[in-house]
Amino acid sequence: DQQVKQNSPSLSVQEGRISILNCDYTNSMFDYFLWYKKYPAEGPTFLISISSIKDKNEDGRFTVFLNKSAKHLSLHIVPSQPGDSAVYFCAAPPNNQGGKLIFGQGTELSVKP
């Protein structure tokens, strides 16, 4: 039972354009979401998060949108840069479970010069 799903394994975008990475979840009790970025041969690094009391959170070129009714969130990167090429994971913490996270399968973003 995949509670957090990223249905696109890969995405290719031209430098300077917008990258949109999508994530769906099934548990309506989830109230906080995180995005992590992972380069090859490195561990994931925290990128941005959003609480369910908001529908948008912005940090520089990165914006996360949350649509609670659709149980869907998306990460927008504008403008995309070649250094953004990485695997992006969305994640959610089940309530009251010691800080554990449930991760999606990941989307590999390739930004072409």
Next chain:
Amino acid sequence: DVKVTQSSRYLVKRTGEKVFLECVQDMDHENMFWYRQDPGLGLRLIYFSYDVKMKEKGDIPEGYSVSREKKERFSLILESASTNQTSMYLCASRRSNQPQHFGDGTRLSIL
């Protein structure tokens, strides 16, 4: 800056061996985690610990055990390694209500 250190970047072991993966964090974090990452499956939680000597099973604990004798160190043990445990293993730690910080991973191959 938080530092999570995994003892080996690459490891090759044989089927049936007992394998130890070590993880150390330097920020006095209460919570520590072990995940494995496999293509198309994302990160899956094996075990986690919210305090010294405390452990909880994650989503895929079978074939693994853990040890947390000191706050800064969380060890993952493969009791009898099998080929289906070939994977990238990632350790993470966090302070309460903060994002998890990850180590760079150990790529384990079981032959």
